[in-house]
Structure formats: structure tokens, C-alpha cells
Amino acid sequence: MYKKILVAVDGYDPSLGAAKRAVEMAAQYGSQVIVMQVEEDIPLLEVEKSIEEASLTGLQHKPLTDKPLDLVAAYGQQHGIKIDTLSEKGGITACILKVSEDNDVDLIIIGDSGRKGAEKWYFGSVAQAVAEGARSPVLILKKGSVDISDMPALLPALEESAKLKTVKPVFQPEVFKQNFKFSFSLFVAFAIIYFGAVLLTSAPMKETAATIIMGLPLAIWAGWGTLIGGVLITRIYLAKSI
Incomplete structure (x- = not known):
């Protein structure tokens, strides 16, 4: 056959x-x-x-x-x-x-x-x-x-x-604390970037947000900064986790 x-x-x-x-x-x-x-x-x-x-x-x-x-x-x-x-x-x-x-x-x-x-x-x-x-x-x-x-x-x-x-996974308090501190520090870093961009684009800051830098309003640069910051933070987290 x-x-x-x-x-x-x-x-x-x-x-x-x-x-x-x-x-x-x-x-x-x-x-x-x-x-x-x-x-x-x-x-x-x-x-x-x-x-x-x-x-x-x-x-x-x-x-x-x-x-x-x-x-x-x-x-x-x-x-x-x-x-x-x-x-x-x-x-x-x-x-x-x-x-x-x-x-x-x-x-x-x-x-x-x-x-x-x-x-x-x-x-x-x-x-x-x-x-x-x-x-x-x-x-x-x-x-x-x-x-x-x-x-x-x-x-x-x-x-x-x-x-x-x-083999069952064993809970390791020290490892958990280190991972928590690392993750929390990245979260805080992103929160600062994000809320900084939000504050810049709020009504009281509209004149500052409209400031032209290299042909673009500052608000646009803040948005790009938030995006790039998020990508970098995610990359750092993944590199640490792998």
C-alpha cells in the first residue's frame, strides 16, 4: 500500500x-x-x-x-x-x-x-x-x-x-515582593507620564498645550510621549519576565 x-x-x-x-x-x-x-x-x-x-x-x-x-x-x-x-x-x-x-x-x-x-x-x-x-x-x-x-x-x-x-509551584515571598515592587514602579512611571499628558491637555493648560514645538503643538508631542513611554515600559516588563 x-x-x-x-x-x-x-x-x-x-x-x-x-x-x-x-x-x-x-x-x-x-x-x-x-x-x-x-x-x-x-x-x-x-x-x-x-x-x-x-x-x-x-x-x-x-x-x-x-x-x-x-x-x-x-x-x-x-x-x-x-x-x-x-x-x-x-x-x-x-x-x-x-x-x-x-x-x-x-x-x-x-x-x-x-x-x-x-x-x-x-x-x-x-x-x-x-x-x-x-x-x-x-x-x-x-x-x-x-x-x-x-x-x-x-x-x-x-x-x-x-x-x-x-512539581507544584512554591510560593516565594521574597520573589513576590521583588516582582511586586518592580511591577508597581513601572505602573507609577506610566501613571506619571499619562496623567502629565492629561493635565497638559486640560482646559487650564490649553494655551501651553497649543505651544508649537518643531512644527507640532506640545499636546501632540505629549501624546506621542505617552505612547512611546508605554511601549518602553511594556518592553522592560517583558524583558524582566522572560
Whole structure:
């Protein structure tokens, strides 16, 4: 039924689940399995890097292995399935589609990243892009839909991840006080900027507000100052929180 199956792996849970499913199907149908890893060489802007790092904090969001090709090859060998491994460099979606066409694969299996909402909208979904651009059928596996606990060399990482999920947050009074003081000081700073602008544009100050500075009324400059001040304060808060 499926002579050639292509899987892309990156060391994360969803892709390893996809690789395991490919091995299972190969054992059932006698398929050839091609497992590829793509090193993305598309540079991100600094703001994109910040958002990406913020969305991937915590051990549960780290790769379970930094050698997914070796891991999948070992798992295939364990089940009597020969795995053809391939390393590529470039855009992830483009590389997957090119390899699938060059090798005339019958099925692409890919793990969904698990991103949701605005995060998925901002970074996009490789699984969705592959499904839309591929000529062959695409099987998308959701995170956690395949049990990968029996894959070799994963047990330590899985146990550590499980421990992290069961640890309950501990209230730390000193940390709370520091965060409260920091947040309150930023709030006070913005309040001073905001109410200063409001006072300037009030009726008693209308003549002062109408003073022309560099071609614009002072009130306009106050409004811009409020906006820029709010953005800077928000940036400082986010930088401190990440």
C-alpha cells in the first residue's frame, strides 16, 4: 500500500511519535522509510527570537534528543526495519516537499508542533504547510497521540519531563515582593507620564498645550510621549519576565 514513507524529525515529542508510527506501518506494509532532519538556515529578527524563546521555556519544551536520526535508526533496527536517514539545510517545509517529490514517496507522516492561537498564527504550522503543498497524502499526528516511551535512549529525558510536570509551584515571598515592587514602579512611571499628558491637555493648560514645538503643538508631542513611554515600559516588563 505504502512503498515509501517520509518522516521529518527534530528531536521533539511529536516528530518522534511520527517516526515511530512510520516504523510500525513499515513493519505492516513492508515500506521503505526515509527519515530526514532539516537544519533551518532562515535567520530570525531579534523580536522573533525573543518570542520564540519565550514560547519554548521549560524542560517540557526542549528536544528529547539532539540526535533524532540516530535514535530513529536504532528504533527501526530494533524492529527489523531499515531506516534511510537524510540531513538537509534550508526552509523546513520546502525541504520536506522537495525530498518527497525527489523520492516519489507515497505517504508523509509529520508531527504537529502543538502551537495554538496567536503563537501558531505568528510562526505558522509546518504540518499545515506540508499538507497544503504535498502531492502525496499527509498524515499529521498530534502531540501525545503516540506513546514513545519504548524508544531507546529516551527514558531519562521522559522521566525528567514527567517530574517537571508533577512539581507544584512554591510560593516565594521574597520573589513576590521583588516582582511586586518592580511591577508597581513601572505602573507609577506610566501613571506619571499619562496623567502629565492629561493635565497638559486640560482646559487650564490649553494655551501651553497649543505651544508649537518643531512644527507640532506640545499636546501632540505629549501624546506621542505617552505612547512611546508605554511601549518602553511594556518592553522592560517583558524583558524582566522572560
